[in-house]
Amino acid sequence: MNYGVVSQEQLEKMDEILTEKLIKIGVDCVVIIDMAGNIITAKDNDKNKYDIYSFAALAAGNFATVDAMAKLVGEQEFSLLFHKGTDCNIHFSKVDDELLLISMFGKEISLGYLRLNVAETIEAIRKLWA
Amino acid sequence: MSFINLKDKVIQVKIVYYGPGRGGKTTNLEYINRRFRKQIQSEMVSLKTHGDRTLFFDFLPFDMGQIKGFDLKIQLYTVPGQIKYNATRKLVLRGVDGVVFVADTQQQMRGKNIGSLNQLHENLAALKESIFRIPLVMQYNKIDLRKQGIPVLPTNLLEQDLNSKLKVPSFEASALTGYNVPETLKKIISSTVMSIQRKLS
Numbered sequence: 001m002n003y004g005v006v007s008q009e010q011l012e013k014m015d016e017i018l019t020e021k022l023i024k025i026g027v028d029c030v031v032i033i034d035m036a037g038n039i040i041t042a043k044d045n046d047k048n049k050y051d052i053y054s055f056a057a058l059a060a061g062n063f064a065t066v067d068a069m070a071k072l073v074g075e076q077e078f079s080l081l082f083h084k085g086t087d088c089n090i091h092f093s094k095v096d097d098e099l100l101l102i103s104m105f106g107k108e109i110s111l112g113y114l115r116l117n118v119a120e121t122i123e124a125i126r127k128l129w130a
Numbered sequence: 131m132s133f134i135n136l137k138d139k140v141i142q143v144k145i146v147y148y149g150p151g152r153g154g155k156t157t158n159l160e161y162i163n164r165r166f167r168k169q170i171q172s173e174m175v176s177l178k179t180h181g182d183r184t185l186f187f188d189f190l191p192f193d194m195g196q197i198k199g200f201d202l203k204i205q206l207y208t209v210p211g212q213i214k215y216n217a218t219r220k221l222v223l224r225g226v227d228g229v230v231f232v233a234d235t236q237q238q239m240r241g242k243n244i245g246s247l248n249q250l251h252e253n254l255a256a257l258k259e260s261i262f263r264i265p266l267v268m269q270y271n272k273i274d275l276r277k278q279g280i281p282v283l284p285t286n287l288l289e290q291d292l293n294s295k296l297k298v299p300s301f302e303a304s305a306l307t308g309y310n311v312p313e314t315l316k317k318i319i320s321s322t323v324m325s326i327q328r329k330l331s
Contacts, residue, residue, distance in 0.1 A: 011137040036225020038133035038142040051172045053191040061186055064221040
């Protein structure tokens with residue numbers, strides 16, 4: 001997969017998928033980043049504004065750290081990474097070896113429902129490169 | 131690897147400050163953060179220990195204006211310099227586009243500079259990058275100590291130790307006073323952008 005340069009059409013489709021599958025169900029902000037910490041695309045609900053560049057750098061570092069910990073205990077990877085807060089939760093999911101999808105959402109969405117939608121989102125995004 | 135967004139016309143470039151522990155990598159970023167405050171939209175992120183040593187990395191995003199209609203977003207990172215943190219250094223180097231090697235010019239640091247540069251070579255090779263191909267700038271830091279009578283390594287010796295094979299641009303600098311800090315930054319940005327342009331054409 002050559003994600004280094006993503007075409008305008010691919011990005012627009014990706015944004016459509018993220019809006020349709022995640023923003024519309026009530027996710028506050030969703031970001032796709034690469035493992036180097038670059039932002040591929042980001043969508044939000046216009047209410048919550050985050051510093052997504054710093055967020056992406058920290059998220060890539062966080063994921064890489066957890067990945068390294070998985071290997072130390074003999075796991076291939078920890079596929080689910082979830083941080084729970086009082087008002088905001090963060091869910092990380094691997095799209096493929098290079099890309100990560102991160103969703104920030106409040107308490108009105110259940111984790112199960114979010115995971116279901118994230119799985120569908122990832123499936124749809126993978127098809128863009130197929 | 132840089133990321134180019136054709137829709138929003140944004141290029142993201144990752145530059146890593148690398149070098150031995152307590153060499154002044156974080157101090158470089160702190161100076162840049164103060165001096166270029168207007169071009170920096172967010173706070174500098176520092177993940178450090180209680181003893182103020184970098185634990186994971188520092189991160190500073192930096193807007194560089196436009197090239198060919200694209201907004202250039204430079205992401206500056208440092209690595210933790212302490213020997214035991216090599217696993218972390220490898221993680222931070224992932225997807226790097228350009229490197230500033232910050233050498234410590236204090237006389238007793240000669241071996242540590244060489245060791246750190248050798249490890250950079252190995253770490254890049256593990257990421258299928260080459261120290262001979264990646265845009266690289268040498269910075270000989272703490273040159274201000276010379277004025278205080280503290281023995282520092284002569285620049286020709288540093289060049290011989292660190293730069294005789296690489297032959298990359300180098301600067302004497304003082305991250306503390308800011309001497310040659312912007313020059314180092316400008317040089318690595320221009321080398322990196324040129325290298326990205328070459329890859330694209």
